[in-house]
Amino acid sequence: MSDHTHEPVVIRGGTVAEAAWSAPADVFIAGGKVTALAEPGTSAPPGTAEIDAAGMLVLPGGVDPHCHVGFTSGDFTSLDDYRQCTTAAVFGGTTTIVDFAIPRPGQSPADAAHAQRAKAAGGLCDSALHACVVAWDDTVPEQLRSLVADGMPTVKMFTTYRGETMADEDTILKTMSTLRDLGGMVVIHCEANHIIEDTQTRCSHDGRIGAEHMAATRPELAETASVAEVLAIAESLKAPVYFVHQSTPEAVELVAAARRRGLAAWTESVAHHLVLDDGLYAGPAPERFVCCPPLRPRPVVDGLARHLATGEISTIGSDHCCYDVAQKQSRRADVRAMPNGLPGVETRLPVIFSEFVAGGALPATLPATLPVTRFVELTAANPARANGLYPRKGTLMPGADADVAVWDPAARWTITSGALHMATDYTPYEGRAVTGRPRTVLVGGRVVVHDGVLTDPEPRGRHLRARPFTPRGRCA
Numbered sequence: 001m002s003d004h005t006h007e008p009v010v011i012r013g014g015t016v017a018e019a020a021w022s023a024p025a026d027v028f029i030a031g032g033k034v035t036a037l038a039e040p041g042t043s044a045p046p047g048t049a050e051i052d053a054a055g056m057l058v059l060p061g062g063v064d065p066h067c068h069v070g071f072t073s074g075d076f077t078s079l080d081d082y083r084q085c086t087t088a089a090v091f092g093g094t095t096t097i098v099d100f101a102i103p104r105p106g107q108s109p110a111d112a113a114h115a116q117r118a119k120a121a122g123g124l125c126d127s128a129l130h131a132c133v134v135a136w137d138d139t140v141p142e143q144l145r146s147l148v149a150d151g152m153p154t155v156k157m158f159t160t161y162r163g164e165t166m167a168d169e170d171t172i173l174k175t176m177s178t179l180r181d182l183g184g185m186v187v188i189h190c191e192a193n194h195i196i197e198d199t200q201t202r203c204s205h206d207g208r209i210g211a212e213h214m215a216a217t218r219p220e221l222a223e224t225a226s227v228a229e230v231l232a233i234a235e236s237l238k239a240p241v242y243f244v245h246q247s248t249p250e251a252v253e254l255v256a257a258a259r260r261r262g263l264a265a266w267t268e269s270v271a272h273h274l275v276l277d278d279g280l281y282a283g284p285a286p287e288r289f290v291c292c293p294p295l296r297p298r299p300v301v302d303g304l305a306r307h308l309a310t311g312e313i314s315t316i317g318s319d320h321c322c323y324d325v326a327q328k329q330s331r332r333a334d335v336r337a338m339p340n341g342l343p344g345v346e347t348r349l350p351v352i353f354s355e356f357v358a359g360g361a362l363p364a365t366l367p368a369t370l371p372v373t374r375f376v377e378l379t380a381a382n383p384a385r386a387n388g389l390y391p392r393k394g395t396l397m398p399g400a401d402a403d404v405a406v407w408d409p410a411a412r413w414t415i416t417s418g419a420l421h422m423a424t425d426y427t428p429y430e431g432r433a434v435t436g437r438p439r440t441v442l443v444g445g446r447v448v449v450h451d452g453v454l455t456d457p458e459p460r461g462r463h464l465r466a467r468p469f470t471p472r473g474r475c476a
């Protein structure tokens with residue numbers, strides 16, 4: 001069971017890509033850790049297993065900063081557990097996920113975190129957890145102190161979903177202020193709820209509240225307004241803040257401007273907002289694409305994607321939420337009652353690599369393809385940094401956990417739900433031709449996936465204790 005009993009490994013002949021550089025190098029692994037990056041052809045001690053990576057990219061395994069496992073919201077629970085979610089993750093080249101402990105009504109943040117953390121054993125790869133605060137009371141400061149001390153310094157908040165997870169401005173301010181002093185950080189979903197509720201009411205009166213009208217029910221300006229409000233709170237407090245799933249260029253630009261003024265502010269975008277557009281709501285199965293924020297018009301998607309190249313997007317997550325077609329269809333007539341979210345932990349890396357690094361189907365309006373180093377920064381290094389997991393995760397420098405995606409940059413394949421491993425019966429990318437996929441995936445120095453086959457089903461995933469941040473919001 002111990003990593004230390006595993007034979008040493010060398011990954012030979014590939015091109016290592018880190019966030020800051022890429023070059024041909026052999027990766028030496030022992031005891032579950034990277035021990036050296038060496039000149040190609042460096043001799044290995046007897047008994048070292050060899051993985052041939054000729055023609056391959058050798059990447060740090062992906063870190064998915066936004067992944068919901070078995071998430072209950074309203075009447076629906078997403079369909080996977082840790083084993084299923086992490087199995088899909090490793091098939092997609094992701095070797096660390098960050099899940100959320102969202103309290104049920106009446107449950108405390110600490111109780112929710114401890115209950116969710118207990119499920120993490122059973123995963124095929126490591127995971128960390130965002131806690132969550134919905135309402136303020138006198139017990140919250142002590143709960144936050146113990147959560148940060150317990151390795152959960154990031155705390156999710158929402159400005160929407162009244163009666164479920166929505167927090168008011170006072171609660172957001174107090175939580176942010178308390179976390180700032182503890183070395184924690186608020187991670188926030190921003191959509192101005194009053195604007196959304198009013199828009200939904202008007203849409204409903206007009207008979208336009210079904211899934212095909214999803215985009216109109218949650219306007220872009222609701223996101224912009226909420227981001228501006230939360231940024232003002234963070235700047236007033238000089239507190240770090242991380243915005244999840246930013247879906248418009250305006251929202252990203254607000255955060256970038258605050259960062260230029262010195263605030264430790266992060267922008268996350270998620271794969272579906274960077275690739276898919278609201279034209280899908282006019283198609284035959286609009287409910288399959290219902291997520292919050294919704295998919296946006298193509299010029300907005302392209303404007304958002306441009307910020308990948310400019311550097312103003314910090315991380316790419318999946319916002320994985322594993323509902324199936326029956327769940328999505330059951331309330332399709334009213335988006336207010338639908339399960340929101342798309343399955344995506346397995347497709348995040350292949351879709352983003354294909355669109356933006358391989359450049360499979362880039363519209364002419366987008367900038368040149370992204371360098372693979374920027375891909376690693378967005379999908380592994382920065383998510384690890386933002387979550388207090390770097391340099392244990394998100395890098396292949398010596399001392400890091402030996403979580404590796406040996407990536408075939410030229411593999412052409414077509415995404416079909418039947419060939420994926422997520423606990424659902426559809427993918428929003430059904431039929432999409434893509435270029436690039438992981439060929440061999442290692443977790444802690446063990447090969448868990450090779451050529452599309454699960455080679456090590458042992459559930460060795462650990463709950464990771466994230467490190468607190470310095471007062472300036474940088475990883476300590």
Ligand SMILES: [Zn+2]
Nearest residue numbers: 066068319320
């Ligand atoms: Zn989410």
